[in-house]
Each structure stands twice: as C-alpha cells, then as structure tokens.
Amino acid sequence: MLANINRGGPGLGTIQPAQGDYFQTTKGGGHGDYHLLVLAPYNVQEMADFVKLGFDLAFKYRNPVMILADGALGQMMEKVELPPQLPRENKEYPWATTGKPKNGERRIITSLHIQPEKMEEINLRLQRKYKQMEAEEVRYQTKNLEDAEYVFTAFGLVSRIALKAMDIGRQKGYKIGWIRPITLYPFPKKIYAEIAPKVKGILDIEMNAGQMVEDVMLSVQGKTRVEFYGRMGGVVPTPDEILENFEKMFIKGE
Amino acid sequence: MAGEVLDVVAEDIVRPENLVYRRPSTLLDVDMHYCPGCGHSTVHKIFMEVVEEMGIQHDIIGVAPVGCSVFAYNYMDIDMQQAAHGRACAVATGIKRMLPDKFVFTYQGDGDLAAIGGNETLHAANRGENFLVIFINNAIYGMTSGQMAPTTIDGMVTTTSPYGRDPKTMGYPLKFGDLIAPLPGVAYVTRQAVNTVQNVRRAKKALQRALEYQKQGLGFCLVEIVSNCPSNWKMTPVESNKYVQNVLIPFYPLGDIKVPEVKK
Numbered sequence: 381m382l383a384n385i386n387r388g389g390p391g392l393g394t395i396q397p398a399q400g401d402y403f404q405t406t407k408g409g410g411h412g413d414y415h416l417l418v419l420a421p422y423n424v425q426e427m428a429d430f431v432k433l434g435f436d437l438a439f440k441y442r443n444p445v446m447i448l449a450d451g452a453l454g455q456m457m458e459k460v461e462l463p464p465q466l467p468r469e470n471k472e473y474p475w476a477t478t479g480k481p482k483n484g485e486r487r488i489i490t491s492l493h494i495q496p497e498k499m500e501e502i503n504l505r506l507q508r509k510y511k512q513m514e515a516e517e518v519r520y521q522t523k524n525l526e527d528a529e530y531v532f533t534a535f536g537l538v539s540r541i542a543l544k545a546m547d548i549g550r551q552k553g554y555k556i557g558w559i560r561p562i563t564l565y566p567f568p569k570k571i572y573a574e575i576a577p578k579v580k581g582i583l584d585i586e587m588n589a590g591q592m593v594e595d596v597m598l599s600v601q602g603k604t605r606v607e608f609y610g611r612m613g614g615v616v617p618t619p620d621e622i623l624e625n626f627e628k629m630f631i632k633g634e
Numbered sequence: 635m636a637g638e639v640l641d642v643v644a645e646d647i648v649r650p651e652n653l654v655y656r657r658p659s660t661l662l663d664v665d666m667h668y669c670p671g672c673g674h675s676t677v678h679k680i681f682m683e684v685v686e687e688m689g690i691q692h693d694i695i696g697v698a699p700v701g702c703s704v705f706a707y708n709y710m711d712i713d714m715q716q717a718a719h720g721r722a723c724a725v726a727t728g729i730k731r732m733l734p735d736k737f738v739f740t741y742q743g744d745g746d747l748a749a750i751g752g753n754e755t756l757h758a759a760n761r762g763e764n765f766l767v768i769f770i771n772n773a774i775y776g777m778t779s780g781q782m783a784p785t786t787i788d789g790m791v792t793t794t795s796p797y798g799r800d801p802k803t804m805g806y807p808l809k810f811g812d813l814i815a816p817l818p819g820v821a822y823v824t825r826q827a828v829n830t831v832q833n834v835r836r837a838k839k840a841l842q843r844a845l846e847y848q849k850q851g852l853g854f855c856l857v858e859i860v861s862n863c864p865s866n867w868k869m870t871p872v873e874s875n876k877y878v879q880n881v882l883i884p885f886y887p888l889g890d891i892k893v894p895e896v897k898k
Contacts, residue, residue, distance in 0.1 A: 479694065
C-alpha cells in the first residue's frame, strides 16, 4: 500500500497540489511491464476508507496498491467517520515467509528469474492478473448521465470542482453529466465507451498537461469529441473557470 | 605391505560412525554457481551449520541481496525473500517487525550493503533493528565483473580504477562496521574471514553469537566477512586467500569491533 500525495512538478517543483503523476502511477513508471492498482480519493473520507480497501485489494491480488491524491486533499480538513479499528489479521498465507513449514517446501519471495522463458511465463501470469483486475475491480461514480449532452470528467480533487462546475452549468441550462474514475488503474473504459455515442462531447479537466485524457480518448474510440482543460504547477482550477472554458470550447464554438 | 591387495571396500568406510564431515541438512544438495574458491560457499555452509545446530530451520527468514549471492535461496533450505539492490535491511526490518519471535538475517555484499544500500543499512543499524546482517566484503563488485566498491582499498586495481584506487579523486575505503559500531542501536559488530581453517571456525562462532544476541533482543548485529574474489582479482583461489591474508586483513583487521555489555 503506497500513497502518493501529488505535488507540482517536474523535479522538485512545488508543494502545491497537482496531478502530474497520473502517467507514472497508472502506466508503470518503474521497471518492466507492471501495474499498480490505483485508487483516487476525492474527499478526506475516502482518504481514510481507501486505506482499508487498498490493503484488502493488495492481499487479494498480491499486488501493490497506490492511493493517488494531491497536496490539497492531503492537507484538507473535513468531517471523517473513521472505520473501526480491526484486530490484526492472523491468517496464514501459503506464500508468506514465516519460517519454513515443518512438513512442506521452503517459500521464496523473489521477482528474479534469469531464464527468459521463465520470466515471460511470470509476465503472462501478471498480465492475467491485470486482466482479472480490469474485469473485477473497476470503480467509478457518475451523475446526471441520463439526459446528458456533455460530460465533465476528472479524478480526485478536480472531480469535486468539476461537480460544482456541472451544477452551475445546469443552472445555466447546459445538460452536463459527470464521470469520475475511482480506480485509475484499472480504468473505467466501459462507461466512457457507453456514453460517448450519446453525447456531444466530453471535457476532461486535470491538474496537469493532459494525462488521463489519453485514457478517456482511448475509451471513447473517436465516438465523441474529447477536449481537455488543465492547470499545472500547483494551480487549482475554479468551477467558473472550468465552465467558462467549456462554453468556449463547446457552446460558442458550435 | 607392498603388493598386498587391501581387503577393504568403500561400503566398509562409508558408515555413519566414520562420518567426520558432511553437508548440513539445511544446505540443499545442489550445484552452486559460485566460482571455484569463492568465500560465499564457505559462508553459506557455516551459517547453515549454525542454523542446523541451533535447530532453527523453521524459525529463520533470510533476505538475499543483489550481487553474486542473489541466488542464496537456491542453496539455503529456509524461507527467504529477495530484496532489490541495496534494500535488504529495509525488507528485513519489515519481516522482523511482523515476526519478532523469528530469526531474521540479510546476506549482503559490499557493493549492495555499503554503496547502494548504505542508507538502509545505516538507518536500520541506528534504529537498532533486531536482526543479523552478514556482510561479505571482498572489496569489489563481484557479480558485475569487479568494479570499484566503497570498500576497495587504497591503490587496489579494479575495472573502474585501472591505475589503482586514488583516494584524492575516488574517496577513501569505507569501514562500514567501524562506522556503525558507535551507534547505540548496534549490539554486535565483528570482522571475520574464511581464508583459513582457523578463520572459518572463528567466523562460524561469530555467526552463532550474533543469532544468540538476536534471541536476547539486543539489537542490530553485523558480522563482516573479509572475503575473496579469485575471478575478478584474476588470481587462483590460493593466491586470492593469500591476498586476503597479506593485503586486505592488514587494512581490515579481524576481531570484534563491538560486543554487547554483559548483563549482571
């Protein structure tokens, strides 16, 4: 279980909130073909809830899980209902190195496999695991998709700001819906593919130069127009700013 | 006696009562990948003898490093994990904290422990983590073909110091055991070797003592073994053991650097 409370980058960057680590977190960014299971909380309650969920998923798949939040969520104060303290799990896992079993084989935890054929076999097993995650662990949240002509999409903190932008837009008469991926990997491709033919466009908003938007575009497969609006370097977009840019891109441009 | 046919067959000799030397049951009966004459195999053997003698085969977890001994788990018949380059002390910290009643050790070379993992090792020692670090110091990076390590001694020729290590530009050889010994979390630091029979016996005793200290919860223990690398030193095994004796040991003197105070 890892937590990345994303600050502005690149390099030392700034201590202000940003989402520029989306690629690093969801596409690998380390060595070899691997994925972390990535959870993106959008409030402080989820920051707490996803810790337990993250550990459960990590043990279910024997795969590292990352919580990707940002510098604002990391320092924000909100009401939180803390989950009850659970007793420490005492389960025996057959793979755990707790001392060689008296009537069994020794356990070795390693990622080193010098034979290429063996290493490929490990890779194929990992890919099967990722496929299973994609089938079973996709999490997302939607609002107002039923009559939506446009969709705002964002993750984490920005999805909350986008929600407000959607409300203001609705008051102005724009039929805007909202999608927020909760798992960034596996990415909720299906909901975007389903909604794409029914809407005039999707606006993806992020605190980076446009990273998740690539996954949105891959998911809609050209079935609708996808635009991007982002701020970088620690700047947090406002709801009005998002709506203004939406109008510029989709309404005035029509 | 000359010309007489000895009336003895092998079966008469190979009897349990005649057994004076054997592979410990905790060491697997497989071919080792180590070069002929390398100290790793000796250290593996004596450590697994200690594990056998203490009866802790089912209560010990090891962490293998990156380097020549990366495959230590192919030889030691115990539960093991493999850490990434230099990270063994961090992994061992996790294991020991979750399983405080088990014995935990790392097995690391000088490149892994003192260079790549210098930070992990230093802080695990300073936190007084209650596990054993077996530190094989042959003054070079062995697996990658003999580059200079922090432990390479002044003037020593390696592939990356072809004219000999010059402390002016390459820094001074690092005595990691001496560096961490003053830390309050560190219980036991000793420097041993396996180049002679006498030294092998002493090294084995040191490993056993370290595990006893761990059982008593005294803190971080480091057993450094000044070892050889015949292949990369481009020496025969015998020459390399002489080099250990005549060149390395004078710089890395053997003996205890820190021992726990006896409780009264």
